[in-house]
Amino acid sequence: MVMTNLVIVESPAKAKTIEKYLGADFTVRSSYGHIRDIQKKGMGIDLANGFEPTYEISPDKKKTVTELRKLSKAADTVWLATDEDREGEAIAWHLAEALNLDVKTTKRIVFHEITKPAIQAAIASPRTVDMDLVEAQQARRLLDRIVGFELSPVLWKKIRTGLSAGRVQSVAVRLIVERELEIEAFQSDFVYRLQGVLDLLDAQGKPCGQLQVKRTAAFDSEAEAMAFLQATSSARLTVQSLEEKPAKKSPKAPFTTSTLQQEASSKLGFSVKQTMVIAQRLYESGKITYMRTDSVNLSEVALAQAKQVITQDYGPQYSLTRRYKTKQADAQEAHEAIRPTDFGVSEVMGERNEQRLYQLIWRRAIASQMAEAQLKRTTVDIAIDTLPGDKLTAKGEVVVFDGFLKVYNLDTDDEEGGLLPPMHIGQPLALGELVSRQSFSRPPARYNEAALVRTLEEMGIGRPSTYAPTIDTVQQRGYVVKEDREGTPREYRQLTLNAQGVQTQTLTEMAGTEKNKLFPTDIAGIVTKFLVAHFGDILDYSFTAKVESEFDEIAKGKVTWQGMLDNFYQKFHPKVLAAEDVSREDAGQARPLGNDPKTGKPMFVKIGRFGPYVQLGDGENDEKPVFASLMPGQKMDTLKLEEALELFKLPRLVGQMPETFEATAVDGTLFKAEKGQDIIAKQGPFGPYLEYGPKVYAPIKGYSPLAITLEESVMLIEAKIVADAEKIVRVxxxxxxxxxxxxxxxxxxxxxxxxxxxxxxxxxxxxxxxxxxxxxxxxxxxxxxRGRAGAKKAPAKKAETTPEKAPVKKTPAKKAPAKKPAAAKKAPAKKAST
Known part of the structure; x- marks a missing residue:
């Protein structure tokens, strides 16, 4: 059969789903994502000629392009069916260019969901490639290439080889670094908060119920808390006031990309990247609508379908049609929120996490079209006759009508309890137990991935398609680590009033425990400080948001992409040239700590290939400096001279192996530690370790190499020997x-x-x-x-070498591009090389 229609999409999964909805005269093929990009050699952008880019077909896509060319020549009609956002529009344009199609006549179709009606509707109303959207995406790609290409070599020369910088990436790192500085500068304070239990008494003075109460205001000191409890111990307690009033809770809007990432993180424990990968699979299999969107709108078809499902499954009283409006004036990535393609399907088959994410999307979308939850809130004030100006308070909340809560429970910070027992004004109460606990103020919370996405969105930095790659990039580049960190023990005071009187206690809690939080590395702080000092506008939050708005203007056809880039480059490039005069010390690579009290030699903390380290001596008079790596948890910015001196106590002889310990692997290999062998604690580029023989090591985890005992060392060594023997399963x-x-x-x-x-x-x-x-x-x-040549050398030695020359061709300063008139709109370059 002669093929008459060729439909090209990005992914094989999407192709497989779409093919089911088209007739036998349609062939669907995948481009497997982007097929072209700016050439790898050099910048790939002609700065002196209107920022014309040179594109090349990716090496791994040449076979795909060859096949698509063959199919496109045999087809009567080619349909470009890539995603509906700017990225998808750009892929469609690159396909047209690479396949030698006429971009002005080639049919372009988009659909918000992969369902039969949506596909058929798209086929019935094709359009051509929207060049405004293409140019907006191209402007983003070129600007980011220019920033990264010119900034990264500056970092290589002034700080450390291999570093990278990016327009959005560096701003995201700055947010995390500045939050860490806020936390380090935070001075904790404390107050005493009071809560407890009182017994309601009936007419005979017998208990008839309990109230959970608290004092709304906190005490500034233990003395104030003690005075309150002592006065209350002999007080007459009565119900002073009783107030009941109706309340309601409304559902949230359906998911956008960022709110889905945030909710999947808090409710399902997913990373931002994991959420997008799973959502992509759900979209490509036709289960949800397009997942890169900043719109909260639902189509009229979706609203009608949701109303039908709610009325049928829960009753008409649960249905309330809502039309949400996107608050962001620049929302542009899609026309509808993330929702199920069929509201009648509440659960799907497939991998467990796909099921969990789908159910979250279904619940949020269906709840947005349900009635408010009706509540009754009760507030009771308890009078204390010995403290006329003070009171205790009890609060309760009862759900009268569950409404949307039937399918979607909100996480709230409400402190109200449940149903309060019956009571009346003047009713007496008896003391149960009141506890006043010392409560410490907390520093600003560190970002997790979801919180960082929320902040980027609120500041207008990035777009739905950029959040996940940005957060992934800053971790891959070593600027940020996501990890759990244990807290530290902290004492607190607690005062308890009960029938036995007032007791005081000093208790211990773990403070500062973190889970899945984003921490900046030392190099992140150094790079951010340097970039803010010399490229402040690039890292300025409002500037980055303004650039996003300019991309939007290009997408609307109001601004030319060449003009936008020219305006940016004329201000940016001179700063790159000026940064050449900045010394490595000024760039933040070295920080003096003071002089060694024994030798008088200067001490510095620096950053090297393997991380931060301390240098003793400046290398003058042909005297070789001495080096020591920082311990885990130590930071360059906060390291003190006394702490640095401790590092030079390593290597440290812990003691000698008391008895020979050995273990044999299945292949007969013997792993052992000999009796009388020296056990030496050392610090290496990858952390502290124990050396107990020639090239025999055991990592130190959970202990300090400066304080670990012989018994603890033997335990770690024996565990390492057993682990080495058990590693060989079969030979x-x-x-x-x-x-x-x-x-x-x-x-x-x-x-x-x-x-x-x-x-x-x-x-x-x-x-x-x-x-x-x-x-x-x-x-x-x-x-x-892994690593580089010479990676086994001491980190300090390597840190002193001159960074290798950047493998890029520097753009001559004289060739600044000429400004284009505002009306001179030019299509993206057609320099495709196969």
Missing amino acids: FPGSDVSILKGRWGPYIADTVTKKNAKIAKTEDPMELTFEECVKRLEEAPEPKK
């Missing part, structure tokens, strides 16, 4: 192939080629044949190269 005699135990379970390893191959969790590694292991190793990818 194949006469070969270099073995099965080892890794972090995620057994795997196949070749000790010569260093290649590894996976073993499924359902497989028994003892049943695998040698031939099967060899076959899997042959099919396994080549091992990734």
